[in-house]
Amino acid sequence: MITASALGSFALIVGLLTLTPGLDTALILRTAALGRRTRAWGVVIGIQSGTLVWGVLSSIGVTAVLTASHLAYTALRWAGAAYLVWMGSRILVSTLNRRTGADPGEGDPAHEPDADDSFNSGWRQGAMTNLLNPKVGAFYMAILPQFIPAGAPHLTTGTLLACVHILLGTLWSGALIAFARAFRAGLQRPAARRVLDRISGTVIAGLGLRLALSD
Numbered sequence: 603m604i605t606a607s608a609l610g611s612f613a614l615i616v617g618l619l620t621l622t623p624g625l626d627t628a629l630i631l632r633t634a635a636l637g638r639r640t641r642a643w644g645v646v647i648g649i650q651s652g653t654l655v656w657g658v659l660s661s662i663g664v665t666a667v668l669t670a671s672h673l674a675y676t677a678l679r680w681a682g683a684a685y686l687v688w689m690g691s692r693i694l695v696s697t698l699n700r701r702t703g704a705d706p707g708e709g710d711p712a713h714e715p716d717a718d719d720s721f722n723s724g725w726r727q728g729a730m731t732n733l734l735n736p737k738v739g740a741f742y743m744a745i746l747p748q749f750i751p752a753g754a755p756h757l758t759t760g761t762l763l764a765c766v767h768i769l770l771g772t773l774w775s776g777a778l779i780a781f782a783r784a785f786r787a788g789l790q791r792p793a794a795r796r797v798l799d800r801i802s803g804t805v806i807a808g809l810g811l812r813l814a815l816s817d
Contacts, residue, residue, distance in 0.1 A: 604751055604759055609766065612749045616767040619741075620774050625686070625731060625809050630775055632693075632802040633724065634782035636795075642782075644724020646775040650768045651725070652732025657764025660742035661750070661757045675736050682734030683814035689727075690807025697799045735813070 626649050634642040732738060742764075750759045788794055 603754060604749065604762070608749050608751070609763075612745075612763055613766050613770065615745060617770050620767070620771050625735075625806065626728075626771075626775075627778060628802050628805045629728070629731060630778045631782050632798060634779040635786055635798060637783075637786055638719040638724075639779065639783065640721050641719045641724035642779050644721035644726075645728035646724075646772060646779070647721075648725035648728025648730075649732045649775075650728075650771055652729050652738070653768055653771065654761070654764055655733060656738050656742045657746065657760055657767070658757065659739065660746045661760025661764075663756075666743060675740075678734065678736040678739075679813055679816070682736065683810045685730060685734050686810025686813065687807050688810075689731075690803045690805070690810060693799050693803030693806065697796045697803070737813070737816075 629649075630642055630645055633645050746760055746763060749763055750756055
């Protein structure tokens with residue numbers, strides 16, 4: 603059975619990872635800042651669903667195949683990179699359309715990317731973002747086995763550890779959503795919205811390029 607000391611050490615590692623700004627932070631903050639609270643929570647649960655899947659796969663050794671197979675890792679890496687670049691590019695293009703007035707739906711939220719404020723659409727976006735990132739799988743493959751005691755059931759213990767990560771991630775995401783909603787009125791002004799979208803789009807697309815170019 604896992605000890606309290608090992609559980610605390612694991613919580614510290616994944617807690618620091620959760621607090622590190624990255625793709626998840628940018629995606630949640632932007633969605634919540636646009637006033638799409640339902641979709642923002644969908645994104646959060648989608649991300650955590652992906653974390654659970656990676657945790658379970660790592661517990662039973664499936665991600666070892668991913669990290670051992672250069673072809674499998676590269677294919678997933680390129681798929682994830684393409685998705686992130688596409689998502690970031692859509693956000694950036696929408697800001698140009700709003701500025702030039704080229705978009706006939708300018709000013710109409712229904713014509714903007716990610717305008718659907720539904721839980722399901724947010725969940726899909728969050729889950730795909732997480733599951734298409736092979737670095738999450740590699741992280742779990744490197745870290746999780748170290749905290750599973752000898753003789754303990756791998757699937758049960760690994761899933762428990764993944765749930766610790768999910769709990770911390772959900773709590774931090776709730777704080778991010780509350781922060782974004784506190785500044786929602788100011789961030790929804792056209793000029794502020796353009797700045798927010800340009801930063802978010804650049805960060806997301808940049809992370810996609812970084813993933814594509816990484817070894």
